[in-house]
Amino acid sequence: MSLKNLETYKSHILEYGFSIIDNVFSDDEVEKIIAVLNGIDTSWENFRKSEDLFAIRQFLKEIPEIKDLIFNDNIQRIITEIFGEKYFVVKSIYFDKPETSNWYVAYHQDLTISVDKKLELSNFGPWTTKQNQFAVQPPLNILENIYTIRIHLDNTxxxxxxxxxxxxxxxxxxxxxxxxxxKIESEKICNVEKGGVMLMKPLILHGSNRTTNGKKRRVIHIEFSDMELPEVLQWAERIN
Incomplete structure (x- = not known):
């Protein structure tokens, strides 16, 4: 499945802050990704598990064997043609919202980045630390530069x-x-088919409602940037 002209998606995300591309992964490719996910040991400390949500932080570092399945030709084209030639991974999370989930997310922006250490830096802050993982709100220009790909493993x-x-x-x-x-803003629901992706800018206000139809929602969330941080600081999850 090769993607047609990506210019329309590029102009849409720049203007509206998001874009949806169907058929980025074939059914066979999705099943191979799900097979890897079904075989992982969920007891590791980077995994968060509750009745409402299962999440794996630093996903591509925790499950490195999944990289070749995720970065197929279509995803690589999206990165280079929509984001830019020099973009690299800076964060990855896997979310599994189970069939019975009451988990909902209020409107918010994604305002933090994952970095390798905590230190005093002008225009960086506030900081949070979870399990020796450091997150910080960086200057606005760094946030504006990031693109997110959300790969959908289920119809959503x-x-x-x-x-x-x-x-x-x-x-x-x-x-x-x-x-x-x-009175001046509007809301758009972003339906995505299994094997499709949603592209978004992290500064777009976004949220999600509770599950009411008894169907799973599994999403792989990957953020990309092409900016280097001030030299004393590194992206914690960088993958070129």
Missing amino acids: DENNGALKVVPKSHSKGIYRPETIDW
């Missing part, structure tokens, strides 16, 4: 937690969700 709509977004909110800087004026 508003009934099983598809993302809802506020189009164009990615171009308004730090945007506090409690200040959304629904």
Whole structure:
């Protein structure tokens, strides 16, 4: 399955903050990814498990054998033609929202990056530390530069937690969700088919509702940048 012209998706994400591309992975490719996921040991400390959510942080580092399955020709084209030639992975998470999940996510922006250490740096902060993983809010230009790919392993709509977004909110800087004026903003539900991807800018306001249709929602979330951090700091999850 080769993707047609990617320019339309590129212009859409730049203007609206998101874009949806179907048929990036064949059914066979999705099944191979799911087979690897079904075989992993879920007791590791980077795994978070509850009735409502199962998540693997630093996903590509924890499950390195999955990289070849994820970076197929279509994904590599999306990275180079939509993001840019020099973009590399800076963060990856796997989310499994089970069939009975009551997990919902309020509107928010993704405002932190994963870095290798904590130190005093002007315009970097606040900081959070979880299990020796350091996250920090960087200067706005670093956040504006990031692109996210969300690979969908299941058909996803508003009934099983598809993302809802506020189009164009990615171009308004730090945007506090409690200040959304629904008289001027709109909401878009981002349905994605199994094997499709959603591209988004992390500054777009996004959230998701509880699952109501008893269907799974499994998503691989990968963030990319082509910016180097100030020389004393490194991207914690960098993969070229």
